[in-house]
Amino acid sequence: MTTLLKDIAVLFDASEPGQHVLEIASRLAGSHKSHLIGITALTQEPAPIQAGFAKGSAIHEVIVRQQSAMAAHAVQLGQSLTRALHRHDASGEFRVISHAESSSESSLHALYCDLLVVSHPDIAGSPLSWSAPQILRQSGVPILIIPFGWRDRPVGKRVLVAWNGSRQSRRAIADAMPMLMSAKEVTLLLIDPERTAELHGDAPGTDMAAYLARHHVKVELKRVISGGLPVAEVIVSHAKASQCDMVVFGAYSRPKLSESLFGGVTKTLLTEVPIPLFVSQ
Template identity: 35%
Template sequence: MSYKSILVHLDTSVRTHPRLEMALKLAHRFHARLTGLFSTYVPPRQAFFVMAGTAEYYAEHERQRHERAGELERLFHAELARSKLDGQWIAANGYANDVVPPYARLADLIVLGQSDPADPESFVAEQFVEHIVLSAGRPVLLVPAAGTFAPPGRHVLIAWDGSREATRAINDALPFLAHAAKVTLLTVHSASDQTIVDRIPGADIALTVARHGVKVEVREVTVEDDTPVGDALLSQVSELGCDMIVMGAYAHSRLREVVLGGATRTILQSMTVPVLLSH
């Protein structure tokens, strides 16, 4: 099993170039076709019919968007040629939460960037990452907004709780796991945890993964009841020297709002290494 097609979301944010560089290296590792999908924040036209003079603002915003898209497209094709990779460029027009998912569903792996409150250009739509994770039906590799990262997968931490989402994440991450030098499967318990009868033990799922030729070290930690699971995961990442987290994304959609589970919310806000999320 491998990723044969990778899609990387590109915009006008500061972190776009590092994200593209990571996607190029991953495409090279997995011998995959790379799609660069350009999508940025697009002001709603109806909002500019209220105030006089705003039509000119909208036109200028469109002009700058197309100019930046052209610059990034030239860079993308140049990098494809330099890396000797096959790929394509797509500029998606419209509200990102609507126009990106149909393209994302065609890829084996999606590379996105974490939202960065310090960079307004990183905002493309409300809860953009959450919407793609929930709607794409494909694994999303989320790259942190701060720090410098080599393509991940040297030491992978799997967050395991026996759920459907965690099971899906492990299966979606198999290409990374197969290339990893070390894989740690971690279960986090709290002191008051009750035994769940139908929960799959970590040792059992590790054996299933091992049948794919992946050696897995099983690890369990117990934390205080008031310690968030997400914080425990990040603490283990630091302690073990992991460069990637694989985890299920716990969320549901309420109209246009995404409601995240606690661990997922913590990781999306405070991630320190790239995270592969599956729903």
């Protein structure tokens, strides 16, 4: 298990959400002394109507103009990445991928990093086929999802960890450990632990809290009863009440058939993204 975020990747573009997520990822890279990989998917702008009547050498001219426009756009995005890196004293690099790439091809660009940062509700700078669930399932890279409304607010200072004793939840904690160690406060939240007593033991959450404490995480253990409310609603309610700026959870810890038929915590959180989410699978 790593205790450092050496490489962080971010999907971004020139849009307001794209620049917003770039700023947050750059700030995160600076605070963790990480290398930031800025990734954008360039799409070819539609040609003007008159281009459809081009013939002979004019067709070549249309193609050259479109390629020049795309190159200029890429230069502008590279410059915005450079400025963001400079503001937060971080190193980085710029990668351009095709807007039409399949998710399996595109995931290769993010595989060699410790964390991928994306925007919500739309993933700025992503290829056509990308979605958060696909990224999780195909790349195995943990994702930090930033809602567009999260303006000029910290990320990862006051963290809520949703712990249910599952393998996915355990993996999420391991992946998020660098951020948990640097957080000011971490709440380890257990919801209805008696329902899965076989995963928790006699004192639910105590062993995981002790494990986190040994890693110098400032952790507080909370056990709560859902009272029949959806688990996702309970997680968000406690996160907001504690003024948390990030929730860590393991995706799809219920059987896939159950998730697809009845929905679940993962589906609800990934759809709504009320606060920044650190998701692993």
